[in-house]
Amino acid sequence: MLNALHTPLRLHKKIILFIFVSLVLLHTWVPAAAAGLNDTDVLQQRQAMHSSAVNDIQATSMVPYYTIDGTVNPDPKKLTFTATETIVYTNRTSVALQNIGLRLYPNLTDVGGSCILTTVKVDGSVVTPKYGPQRYFVTVPLAQKLAAGKSVTLQIGFTTTAPTNADSNLFGTLVWDGTTLSMPYAYPMIAYLRGGMWDTTIPDSKGDIVSSEVSMYDVTLRGPSRGYTFVSTGSTLNTNTTGAEQSVRIYSGLQRDFAFALTKLIKKSQTVAGTTINVYGPASRASVTNAALAAAVAAVPIFNARIGQYPYNELDIISVDAGDFWGIEFPSFVLIEQDQYKINPDFEHLIVHEVGHQWFYNVIGNDVQRDAFVDEGLANYTELLYDQARNRATDAAGTIRYWKDDLDALRDNGNDGIVDQSIDVMSDDQYSTLSYSKAALYIDGVRLQIGEAAFATALKSYFTASKYRNVDGTAFRSAAQTACNCNLVSLYTQWILLK
Ligand SMILES: [Zn+2]
The missing domain is CATH 1.10.390.10 (Neutral Protease Domain 2)
Structure with a gap:
């Protein structure tokens, strides 16, 4: 991310080496089929990946698999995302897990929204979750320990609500700004394992707040059609519009988390090196939207050549009138604070920085709070x-x-x-x-x-x-x-x- 801390113009502890090596080895050892992933899932998930990276889906197996189906209501009196979520989670550590950790980012005081769980089931049985401070970390009990290599299925009903007009007192990413309903980490997310233990710490919002394992997402979103577009991590493979309602089916491919927005902003697009870059900005600032697109279109091939091929078909950059940050990266999805479009003399580098995070944050992950x-x-x-x-x-x-x-x-x-x-x-x-x-x-x-x-x-x-x-x-x-x-x-x- 970049925020006001990074003045004047620019502007997210160490894991012990043997644990890192162990995790690398575990990744190498797992068999070549993700739990709960059928042939149709594989085919769909491949479609979100760049042509050079489609086989990564089968090669990177046993990652958490999220299926989310929900309805978004951008009525300023509602601002809700009500959904059901199924997570197939495989224990890829070498030790049995006593329980499963979830994170509810909207509940963080600094984020300022809410995520309320209505049902939680483990392998079909209703369980009672236990909440930590700020109702951020949630412990989901298991009837029996989840042994290494074994999978469990969580089924969760929830409603997430966004705050209105997030100001500088809030992180500002989850927000309704009158044009866009921005919904990053708007769902219960598997917690981060550090050394075999769930990280229960409240994240410090002076930096990025999400450390996570690469996962796959199959997401169905419903919402009003008139003037609104869904923008998200991954690729939208199906859109259906019936009267005043639309629904989209999104597959993420291998991504670190999932962010989406429902917006009335204007889209400018260009495809470069097999990746479509979409920039969403206000109609009144088309020249700046074009400048952001030009910077991203220039940056992606440079980073493809110098670092490695961007492994997705799509990259979305969307402006939002939020609060405290200048720009913040999500998987194949970037939020830029709308004011930056007019006041940041180094706007080009801001875009380049957030595009660069797609290589360093999304594809290559790290503990954004400790490292x-x-x-x-x-x-x-x-x-x-x-x-x-x-x-x-x-x-x-x-x-x-x-x-x-x-x-x-x-x-x-x-x-x-x-x-x-x-x-x-x-x-x-x-x-x-x-x-x-x-x-x-x-x-x-x-x-x-x-x-x-x-x-x-x-x-x-x-x-x-x-x-x-x-x-x-x-x-x-x-x-x-x-x-x-x-x-x-x-x-x-x-x-x-x-x-
Ligand atoms: Zn950054």
């Missing part, structure tokens, strides 16, 4: 890759200078700190400088030490090895060390682990 620098440092670095690929030497130099000045300012104030720490122990200044500027300077330090050829190899091998997984900072370091046949531990320690 924010893993995706933010590289998403920041994509801005430099973009400038350089477009032969904008002055802009590229300016980008690096900004990172250095930002870090110098933090040091001058005596606030330099460890990059690899949980964002809730950082001040706002530390978070914005350490996770973004200092982490990007570390990436540049790697590049300077290992040279252009090895750095180019490292970016690509990092993407290939980490695709659809969750990693920490050691994954990129390993890719770079292999590429240069050298040791980068002291560089990593200096930039990331020490002040």
